[in-house]
Amino acid sequence: MYVITHPHCLAHEMGHAHPESPDRLKVIQQVITQLSEQYPLQPLNATQAPLKAIKRAHSDHLIEQLTAHAPTEGYYSIDADTTMNPASLNAARYAAGSGLLALQMIHQKQTISHTAFCAVRPPGHHAEHDRAMGFCLLNHIAICALAAATDYHKKRIAIVDFDVHHGNGTEDIVADHSAIALFSTFQHPLYPGTGVPASADNIHNYPLSAGTNSHQIQQLWQQRLLPDIKAYQPDLILVSAGFDAHKDDPLAGLNFEDDDYYFFARELKSLADELCERKLIAFLEGGYELNALSRSVKRFMQGLLDD
Ligand SMILES: [Zn+2]
16 A cells, blocks of 8 residues: 655644644554554655646635745634644645545556555645635645546546545535545534535535444445445545544544444445455545544554455
């Protein structure tokens, strides 16, 4: 598996005590080091996403705004939750670039793997076409999906989002796109309050009540979400892997357990093996309790790596 990150993603930070902290990536890097003793991981540094690829997902206005406000020192606040430091814009551009590098690597003729995990921050799924919000500046998974459609001629790209928050940005950007479908579970009602009802026919939303547990989420995957993805017959699977639906996470109220992330990975890998020539790219989104995040990412990666 390719594991893609960049040092800028560690340098981005939004102030003392912000839950979306560089420590998240530090504990994930420890997991990656541990797993690399057991599994064949290929670590790579992301390259910066070209403006052309970013502009498929985002307005000129948003890009100009982020560029104009990027501070040379201190912070710039975009909203109550979202702040830029001098490294933030680069972190987002390299995080977006991680998905493009992943696409390139898994499509090489002699590729060593068809799977990639982008261990990047800031997260991306709240960033809309024209608005940065909710800890997110650029929408990496949407930029990746649009590149897959344009540059790799994919016709049926499935984006699966199991972050506890609705990925309003991804829905905003891919709604009504003829080559992309979004399959998303999220707690509802909860920030950002969107997703019910879904805004277009290619958006498949599965809102979850507070307290939804391991048994209930696995049942929903088996009975509805997985059959719906299978019926779509994807040729590429992209995953917004947020780990904040874990029962120990302080930002929300779902009760997923470590092994649910293993289950998600096994099921998605099985679909990718069957339908997508094994091609699957996952992006880190949320997950804020560092111990739960570390264990959940480990189980998720093991699920993608186990035979
Ligand atoms: Zn989240």
